Amino acid sequence: MMTQSDLEKAAVDAVTDKLNNLLADYHIIYGHLHALHWNVEGKLFFTVHREIEGIYEGLAEDIDDVAERILSLGRRPVTTLKEYLEMTSLEELASRKYTTDEAAKLVLKDLDHQISAVRGLIEVAGEHNDEGTADFGVEMLRKYEKTRWFWSAFSD
Numbered sequence: 001m002m003t004q005s006d007l008e009k010a011a012v013d014a015v016t017d018k019l020n021n022l023l024a025d026y027h028i029i030y031g032h033l034h035a036l037h038w039n040v041e042g043k044l045f046f047t048v049h050r051e052i053e054g055i056y057e058g059l060a061e062d063i064d065d066v067a068e069r070i071l072s073l074g075r076r077p078v079t080t081l082k083e084y085l086e087m088t089s090l091e092e093l094a095s096r097k098y099t100t101d102e103a104a105k106l107v108l109k110d111l112d113h114q115i116s117a118v119r120g121l122i123e124v125a126g127e128h129n130d131e132g133t134a135d136f137g138v139e140m141l142r143k144y145e146k147t148r149w150f151w152s153a154f155s156d
């Protein structure tokens with residue numbers, strides 16, 4: 001496959017490895033959000049159920065953008081759940097009842113993970129002069145920080 005940018009191979013490898021790790025994390029978090037969307041119960045069910053749907057819809061777009069960024073750099077995105085589970089440090093969530101408070105705390109925990117992972121991506125992209133990926137990361141970071149503010153305002 002052709003490298004579709006003027007970046008050195010080492011730079012492409014470092015950045016796309018980081019992007020593939022992010023892709024793995026996002027898939028696990030996508031599963032978490034569904035576990036919570038479906039299983040949350042309590043007086044604030046309607047709010048939490050609906051708001052979590054908004055997050056996973058946005059994350060589905062980010063998953064596509066991350067994969068297409070990898071392809072733009074001339075590498076292929078990882079596509080199997082088996083590999084995602086091997087690559088991520090995140091654990092899957094069981095299908096059980098979650099209170100709205102518990103769900104909000106788990107959403108915040110994942111947002112913290114996303115923010116830290118994206119910061120790591122921006123750092124590696126910066127070290128390799130890949131401004132395109134750094135800028136892409138900054139855009140995701142801003143979005144996650146805003147979502148984090150919403151959910152921290154919701155939590156006690």
Ligand SMILES: [Fe+2]
Pocket residue numbers: 037053
């Ligand atoms: Fe739904």
